[in-house]
Amino acid sequence: MKQVLAMNYAVIEAEEIMILNHPTTIFTNDDVPVSVYDTEDEVNYRCTDETK
Amino acid sequence: MGIRIGIGSLKIGQGSTGVDWSSYWATLISATVGNAAPTDVVLTFPSGQPSLLATDITATVNGVARGVSSASWAGGVWTVVLASAVEYADVVVVTFKTGQTKTVTNNVLTYTALLTKTGTGGGVSTLRMQVSSNITITLGANAKFYSDAGGTANESATWTITSGALRTIYLKCTTGTATFAISDCSKIIRWGSTSSEGWDSRENSASIGLNISKLNNAICLRTFGNVALTGDAPASITELLRIDGIAYNTSWISNGPLPPNLLNLYLNSNQVAYGYNGPIPATLQSMHMQGALIAWKYTGALPVNNGYLVLSGANIEWTHNGNLPNNTSYCIIDGAKINWTGLNVGNGNSSWFSLSNYRISKMSSADMVTLLTQMTGRTGTLPATITINDYADYASPPAEVVTAVNTLKATKGITTVNLGA
Numbered sequence: 001m002k003q004v005l006a007m008n009y010a011v012i013e014a015e016e017i018m019i020l021n022h023p024t025t026i027f028t029n030d031d032v033p034v035s036v037y038d039t040e041d042e043v044n045y046r047c048t049d050e051t052k
Numbered sequence: 053m054g055i056r057i058g059i060g061s062l063k064i065g066q067g068s069t070g071v072d073w074s075s076y077w078a079t080l081i082s083a084t085v086g087n088a089a090p091t092d093v094v095l096t097f098p099s100g101q102p103s104l105l106a107t108d109i110t111a112t113v114n115g116v117a118r119g120v121s122s123a124s125w126a127g128g129v130w131t132v133v134l135a136s137a138v139e140y141a142d143v144v145v146v147t148f149k150t151g152q153t154k155t156v157t158n159n160v161l162t163y164t165a166l167l168t169k170t171g172t173g174g175g176v177s178t179l180r181m182q183v184s185s186n187i188t189i190t191l192g193a194n195a196k197f198y199s200d201a202g203g204t205a206n207e208s209a210t211w212t213i214t215s216g217a218l219r220t221i222y223l224k225c226t227t228g229t230a231t232f233a234i235s236d237c238s239k240i241i242r243w244g245s246t247s248s249e250g251w252d253s254r255e256n257s258a259s260i261g262l263n264i265s266k267l268n269n270a271i272c273l274r275t276f277g278n279v280a281l282t283g284d285a286p287a288s289i290t291e292l293l294r295i296d297g298i299a300y301n302t303s304w305i306s307n308g309p310l311p312p313n314l315l316n317l318y319l320n321s322n323q324v325a326y327g328y329n330g331p332i333p334a335t336l337q338s339m340h341m342q343g344a345l346i347a348w349k350y351t352g353a354l355p356v357n358n359g360y361l362v363l364s365g366a367n368i369e370w371t372h373n374g375n376l377p378n379n380t381s382y383c384i385i386d387g388a389k390i391n392w393t394g395l396n397v398g399n400g401n402s403s404w405f406s407l408s409n410y411r412i413s414k415m416s417s418a419d420m421v422t423l424l425t426q427m428t429g430r431t432g433t434l435p436a437t438i439t440i441n442d443y444a445d446y447a448s449p450p451a452e453v454v455t456a457v458n459t460l461k462a463t464k465g466i467t468t469v470n471l472g473a
Contacts, residue, residue, distance in 0.1 A: 001458060005447060014467045015436050022408075024439075024472035025446055027457045032467060 002030050009037040011046060019043060076101060077148045081128075083156040085144060090137035090160045091121075093146060095130040104130060108149040113142050139163045140237040141266050163237040166229055166261040167195050170278050170301070173226040175257030176203035177277075179211075180250050182218045182242035184269070188235040189213065191223065195230035195258065198222045218245055225258035237266050244274030246292050246316070253277040259301060277302060284308030290335075294318040298342070319346060341368060353377075359400055363387055381432070385410040395423045399431040406439040408472075414444035417453050420471070424456035427464070434464045441472035 003025060004010070010020040013033040020026070021043075026034055037043050081096045093111065106123035109132055119135035138144055140163040144156035178201065189211045191197065199206040203224045211221050234240070244250020251260060254277045265283030267273060273285070274294040281304040285293050289311040295304050295318070302321035307328055310317065314333045318340040319326060325345040331352060332339065338360035341348060349369040354361065359381040363370060368387040372394060376383065379400035385392060386408035393411050415423070420443055427434065438460075445453065449471060457469050 001461065003454070007447075012437075012468055018437060018468070020470060020472070022441060022472045023446060024441070024470045025449055026468060026470050027454075027461065028468040 001027060002032075002034070003027050004034045004036065006034075006036045009040065009043045011035045011037070011043060017047075019047075071101065071103075073148070074150045074152065077150055077152045077154075080154060083146060083154045084159060085138045085156055086159045087161045090139070090162065091134045093132040093134060093138075093144065093156050095132060095146070095154075097128040097130065100125045100128045100130070106132065110147045112145050112147075113138060115143070118144075139266070140234075141268055161236040161238060163234050163263075163266045165232040165234070165263075167191070167223075167225040167232050167258045168229050168261065168280070169194070169225045169227055170253075170259050171256035173224065173256060173258075174203075175253070175255055176201060176222050176224055177251065177253035177257045177260075178220065178222055178249065180218050180220045180244055180248050181213050181240055182245075183213045183215050183239045184241050185236070185239045186212060186214050187239045190231075190233045190235070192230035192232075194227040195223055195225040195232070198224070215239075218242060218248065223258065230258075232260065238269050240267055240270050242272040242291075243267060243270055244292075244294070245272055246274075249274050249276045251275040251277070251279060253279070254300060264304075275302070276300075279303065282306070285311050285314075287311050287313075289314055292316040292318070295324055296320045298322060317341070319343060339363075341365060361385070363390060379432075384408065395419055396426050397423070397430070401432040402434050404435055405437075408439060408441050411442045414442050414473075415440075417443075417445045417450050420445075420449070420453050421456045424453070424460050428456070428460045434466055436465075436467040437470070438466055438468070439470040439472065441470075443471045443473065446471050446473045 005025050006020060007023050012018040079098050083095050085093050102125045106120045109120060111118045111120055111134055120132055121135050122133045124131050138158060138160050140160055142158055144158055145153055146156060147153045191209050197208045197211045201222055203222055213219050259278035259280055261280040263283035264281050265286055268286040269288050271289055272291040273289055274292055277297045277300040279302055284306045290313045293314055298321050303323035305325045309328055310333050312333050313335050315335055316338045317336060320342045322344040324343045327347040329349045331350055334355050336355040336358050339358055340362040342362055342364040344366055346365045347367040351371040353372055353374050354377050356377055358377045359379045361380055362384045364384060364386040366388050369389045371391045374394050375396040376398045378398045380398035381400040381402050382404045384406045388409060390410050391412045
């Protein structure tokens with residue numbers, strides 16, 4: 001299990017992609033990608049890039 | 053010249069006619085208003101008093117003064133004509149010049165809602181009703197019914213709804229406003245159903261202005277999209293009260309209690325201003341309140357059989373420090389004024405669990421361990437992702453919380469637990 005602190009934004013790619021916009025500690029499985037971002041623009045860029 | 057000195061015996065309430073008006077009003081046999089002449093309040097006395105005029109009586113309709121246009125006598129019947137028509141289920145009270153009042157028996161069956169064009173007016177609204185006896189809805193000049201969803205076939209100004217199953221028709225309001233006159237509102241038993249919208253009106257489709265308290269024999273009301281609803285929900289509604297359309301002009305203004313035997317509630321719009329202060333029906337099995345203007349306020353437990361729970365809105369003020377209902381199966385609590393400080397989320401099989409914004413003061417780590425432990429030991433399943441915010445130590449949870457999270461994940465097969473601020 002991994003533990004990730006996201007102070008602003010996070011994208012969790014589990015069974016479904018979940019976007020957090022709230023300071024949170026994320027406890028998830030080791031094989032679940034978690035990305036942390038500082039701004040909404042970064043999240044949007046990340047999500048747009050994902051759909052290309 | 054002789055002088056005559058008269059000694060009268062005028063009683064209080066007795067005018068120059070010598071009639072004791074208080075006593076006369078007390079002889080009133082009946083006060084009615086009927087469907088054939090909905091402006092006429094008919095007061096029946098044992099005998100007439102033609103000296104009484106329109107200025108001797110006033111009226112209110114639903115508590116609001118309604119002018120008296122004229123009055124006339126025919127034998128013992130005094131017909132008082134109001135400035136505008138009484139409608140179905142209106143409460144009419146007349147007040148005599150003595151101050152005595154009488155609630156009028158309202159036998160009017162018709163009720164007229166109002167359609168308003170939105171956008172281009174080219175959109176088509178879908179209307180579904182079930183009635184206990186045949187009724188007719190008649191539209192004003194700026195709207196028409198159609199038999200097809202495209203809004204082109206069999207254009208008509210009237211729709212006769214036959215009793216039996218839920219009936220469907222389509223309409224457009226292309227200009228300004230149009231009346232929507234229901235011949236007998238008492239016969240409507242469902243406006244929509246648990247599976248179909250009763251009023252579905254989206255882009256460029258009409259908005260309907262409707263006092264929903266008039267639907268006092270309906271057991272279901274379900275709308276989606278453009279509506280401007282007023283009035284308290286009638287007590288008759290049991291199956292479903294659903295007013296949905298967060299992306300549309302979907303409004304309802306009410307501060308009254310919900311129907312006492314309601315099973316399913318779904319309010320989803322930022323223009324729904326539901327401001328009741330008190331408990332919700334104990335019968336509820338699902339409740340969805342989502343909207344910025346919903347200001348329901350209550351301190352106490354939720355209905356014991358409620359399974360689906362969504363409370364989302366900045367002005368919802370629910371306060372409780374006990375358990376969530378035992379069979380909670382879907383849970384979203386998200387409101388700055390909500391203060392649920394319980395540590396037990398029930399035992400139902402849960403498909404969604406998010407405590408986004410659910411308490412005023414932040415939860416301690418000790419309480420977090422208690423909550424996580426209850427969730428670990430509960431009977432029902434939990435979804436793959438769980439979110440619990442309003443946690444004081446979210447940035448650095450102590451070891452006992454981490455352990456409780458790990459135990460919860462392992463025991464209930466949860467992939468992700470989010471503990472947030």
